[in-house]
Amino acid sequence: MAKVVITQVRSAIDQPKRQKLTIEALGIKKLNVPVEKDLSPNIEGMIRAVSHLLKVEYK
Numbered sequence: 001m002a003k004v005v006i007t008q009v010r011s012a013i014d015q016p017k018r019q020k021l022t023i024e025a026l027g028i029k030k031l032n033v034p035v036e037k038d039l040s041p042n043i044e045g046m047i048r049a050v051s052h053l054l055k056v057e058y059k
Contacts, residue, residue, distance in 0.1 A: 002039040003059040007032060010053045022050050 008028045012020045026046055027035045037043050039058070047056055 003036055004039045004043065004047070005034050005036050005057040005059065006047065007034045007055045007057075008053055009055045012050075012053060015050075015053070019050050019053070022046050023053065026050075 006026055006028065008023060008031050011031065012023050026037070026043070047054060
């Protein structure tokens with residue numbers, strides 16, 4: 001299964017609550033701390049929803 005490394009690079013302050021909850025659901029706790037996930041359609045959708053806050057690297 002493909003892996004993806006997700007890093008939050010912009011703050012979620014002043015973003016809608018739904019986007020804050022999506023960041024939390026991705027397992028991101030702090031800025032600039034990478035999280036590795038298995039790539040699935042669910043994860044892809046969450047990444048797309050908050051892509052303006054993230055840096056994504058596909059492995």
